[in-house]
Amino acid sequence: xxxxxxxxxxxxxxxxxxxxxxxxxxxxxxxxxxxxxxxxxxxxxxxxxxxxxxxxxxxxxxxxxxxxxxxxxxxxxxxxxxxxxxxxxxxxxxxxxxxxxxxxxxxxxxxxxxxx
Amino acid sequence: xxxxxxxxxxxxxxxxxxxxxxxxxxxxxxxxxxxxxxxxxxxxxxxxxxxxxxxxxxxxxxxxxxxxxxxxxxxxxxxxxxxxxxxxxxxxxxxxxxxxxxxxxxxxxxxxxxx
Numbered sequence: 001x002x003x004x005x006x007x008x009x010x011x012x013x014x015x016x017x018x019x020x021x022x023x024x025x026x027x028x029x030x031x032x033x034x035x036x037x038x039x040x041x042x043x044x045x046x047x048x049x050x051x052x053x054x055x056x057x058x059x060x061x062x063x064x065x066x067x068x069x070x071x072x073x074x075x076x077x078x079x080x081x082x083x084x085x086x087x088x089x090x091x092x093x094x095x096x097x098x099x100x101x102x103x104x105x106x107x108x109x110x111x112x113x114x115x116x
Numbered sequence: 117x118x119x120x121x122x123x124x125x126x127x128x129x130x131x132x133x134x135x136x137x138x139x140x141x142x143x144x145x146x147x148x149x150x151x152x153x154x155x156x157x158x159x160x161x162x163x164x165x166x167x168x169x170x171x172x173x174x175x176x177x178x179x180x181x182x183x184x185x186x187x188x189x190x191x192x193x194x195x196x197x198x199x200x201x202x203x204x205x206x207x208x209x210x211x212x213x214x215x216x217x218x219x220x221x222x223x224x225x226x227x228x229x230x231x
Contacts, residue, residue: 004158036222043120043206044159044222090158094220103149103172104208104220106158 002027002093006107014115015083021076021110023091031093033074034104035065038088047089050074061085086114118143120209120223128229129197137192137226141209145221148190150182151206153225159206165190166212194228202230 007022025031032051036044048059055067065076074091088111092104121140129135141148147166151159161174165184184190188209194201204225 034220043224046219046221049219092158103161103164104151104159105161106151108158109156 002031002095002105004091004093004105004107006089006091006110008110009108010111010113012113012115013081016080018079019077019081019085019112021089021091021112023074023076023107025072025074025091025093027072027093027095029095031095033065033067034092034094035059035063035074035076036090036092036106037061038090038109040087044090047076081112081114083114083116085112087112120207120221122205122207122223122226124226125224126227126229128231130231131197131199133197133230134193134195135197135228137194137205137207137228138189139192139207139209139223140189141207142221145209145211146188147210147212148184148188149208149210149220150190150192151208151222152176153204153206155203162192197230199230202228204228 003026005024013019034049035047037047038044047063048057050057050067058064063078088109090109091107094104120142123138149164150162153159162176163173164171168184179195181193206225207223208220210220
């Protein structure tokens with residue numbers, strides 16, 4: 001079984017500062033990794049995904065994430081945040097075996113609060 | 117191209133009642149999954165439908181049931197509602213075993229409040 005741990009429930013940051021949202025996962029099989037963003041009162045929007053290949057993945061809105069297999073981590077980063085980045089961010093995994101191809105396991109989320 | 121659409125967006129039900137939520141997947145997608153997101157938590161997988169059959173199920177009681185229609189749209193039914201069923205219910209669509217990678221698209225969700 002897989003599990004996802006988002007190490008910070010809340011991350012306050014000032015506008016134009018860099019930010020890192022941390023995610024660790026546990027799985028006995030190969031996984032796909034995802035970051036989703038949820039703005040207030042909205043559904044989930046895909047930021048980026050890691051399927052294979054380069055461990056540095058670039059997504060929308062200037063976000064990027066790095067897959068580290070040895071540390072089972074997939075941390076999300078942005079070099080300079082904007083007020084509009086204030087939202088809830090979810091890390092998720094999907095395994096490739098046992099028919100779990102389309103099932104996502106989510107972390108509890110990290111609330112990013114960008115202050116002026 | 118319409119994305120994933122869900123209805124209704126908000127609803128209030130009384131304990132013990134039954135509710136039906138509806139979802140139309142993104143064009144070209146054949147697989148629908150449902151997730152429950154309680155306040156302040158991450159989404160939890162309820163079940164997944166493909167070819168009109170339930171293919172996978174998460175840790176949810178039998179009060180939660182679903183259906184997929186030939187046009188790939190889906191319904192989530194919850195019987196004997198409990199206060200703890202209050203949550204945002206998200207529908208997700210995807211292509212079963214897509215060669216191009218596993219991109220799952222979510223709808224805006226249906227907010228269910230049980231009183």
